[in-house]
Amino acid sequence: MLILHCPCCGIDADETELTPGGTAHLKREGPGSSDEAFERYLFLRENPRGVHFERWRHAHGCGKWFHAARCTMTLEVFGTYSAQTHAPPREILDRIAERRPQERREVA
Numbered sequence: 001m002l003i004l005h006c007p008c009c010g011i012d013a014d015e016t017e018l019t020p021g022g023t024a025h026l027k028r029e030g031p032g033s034s035d036e037a038f039e040r041y042l043f044l045r046e047n048p049r050g051v052h053f054e055r056w057r058h059a060h061g062c063g064k065w066f067h068a069a070r071c072t073m074t075l076e077v078f079g080t081y082s083a084q085t086h087a088p089p090r091e092i093l094d095r096i097a098e099r100r101p102q103e104r105r106e107v108a
């Protein structure tokens, strides 16, 4: 079972309390962007086998959105952090590099 620490209210919530929100740190495209950029933003998503940065909502708790870094194969959680960020915190990237030195993840 997936358990994520909600950084907003401080509770360790299991997956029955959470709602997934897809990929974190998407670059939003709006009016004036190219058709290719808008299509990429709207439809194309990574589905990695390994470390992934995701949005989650503590739906049956505080109701707030947050981000999580986890492995999609093992459910290993590297950390959760505020959704009001444009990139993962350095400490989470360092934790991933320490535990998974073979995986190099870049976030745009």
Ligand SMILES: [Zn+2]
Pocket (backbone or CB within 6 Å): 006, 007, 008, 009, 010, 011, 058, 061, 062, 063, 064
């Ligand atoms: Zn919460």
